[in-house]
Amino acid sequence: MVVVTDTNRSPVIGILAWLFLVISILAGAARLVIKYAIARAFTMDDYLISVAMALSVLQTACVSIAARHGLGQEQSASSHGQLEAALKSVYAAEMLYVACLTFAKLSALMFMTFLMQRTRTVEWGLVVLISAWAVVAEFAVAFQCDLPRPWSWVDNKCFDREAWWQFFGAMNVLTELALIVVPSLLVLQIQMAVARKTVVIGCFLTRLLVVGAIVTELVYRDRSKNAQDPMLAVWVVTICAQLVQCLAIVAACIPHLKPFMDGLQSTGLRLYYLPGERSRRTDYAYGSKEQSVGHELSGLAGVVNRTTVLAGQRQRDWDDALSQTSQSRIIRETKTWVVEEQYHPEAAVSRITDNASSVSHGLPESTTSTTD
Secondary structure (H helix, E strand, O other): OOOOEOOEOHHHHHHHHHHHHHHHHHHHHHHHHHHHHHHOOOOHHHHHHHHHHHHHHHHHHHHHHHHHOOOOEOHHHOOHHHHHHHHHHHHHHHHHHHHHHHHHHHHHHHHHHHHHOOOOHHHHHHHHHHHHHHHHHHHHHHOOEOOOOOOOOOOOOEOOHHHHHHHHHHHHHHHHHHHHHHHHHHHHOOOOOHHHHHHHHHHHHOOHHHHHHHHHHHHHHHHHOOOOOHHHHOHHHHHHHHHHHHHHHHHHHHHHOHHHHHHHHOOOOOOOEOOOOOOOOOOEEEEOOOOEEEEOOOOOOOOOEEEEEEEEEEOOOOOOOOOOOHHHHOOOOEEEEEEEEEEOOOOOEOEEEEEOOOEEOOOOOOOOOOOO
16 A cells, blocks of 8 residues: 655545546536537537547546656656656656647637627637647647657756746636636626626636636746756646646536526527527518518627517408498407517527517497498
8 A cells, every 4th residue: 555655645646636537527528418408419619628528538647657657756766667657657748738728728719709609800819829829838848858758857958847837837827817808708798687797707707716726836836946856846736737637627617507508598698509490690570461671680799699570460351341330440450579589609599489469459439320
């Protein structure tokens, strides 16, 4: 039985790494189940978060292997073969860590485009920024040390790893803040109850937990630099990185939980295509049997929705023209109103039809009769 001591923290790394993985997988599974129960289909943001979860499984496995071969304990306690296996596992885990965070961010960004029902310049800018950040990070991790052993950061010549990871973490924080601010500004423009608006924005603010974990990771990275035994000193940094990865996936799944979606749909937004529904653009129209006039209704600021009001006018046939009763002089007119509100996100549209009751309008019946 392995005992946790001041010189051996590897069991802590293994236990917490798998615990954080289970939490993230449960959050992702709940999101996918809820999405499929509502829409009976998956969209691009679901595929992206699924890739992020698969990468997190591989990354956690690499961290677990590294912990079994010497990560988190004194370097002198590991043989050369064990140390080499641990360094290679850490090398692979770092590359998978960058990829996992990237796909989790892109999944959250794709969900934002569903809310806005279009991809604006700001969203394209975030896609380019996150993608460029990921590509640069992957190359930096891949070639952090001299070839042919780029994974050997303990005893090989490498660039300033501490400065690089500080830069990586700073960009990580900035992108997380962007994923909070942009959708929150969208929700602020929607006309809805303050309580519901607070709940919706609060769901986006849960990404602040990711920011807090990143800052904690950066603090411990700074404390562990120039350590005499780097394999032992980085155990807290490794746990913080696993926490960041877990929270990044969980934060991308929270907006898909049912209470959040109910809050959004109360604003008039529909997030998914429902079975049998299709998207189409309509106008506000009114008229009689033979002609109608259409007017387009504008949506709320920042939201592309369309409302259709159909006014059908039907006039009942007159009573027998030869009838001399008072009923023959009553004009009856029936109007039927159909209100249809339609939403046109790329992967979500719904149609709500309210049929108002028909109303008859006529002249009051005379109490006296006139004889011709």
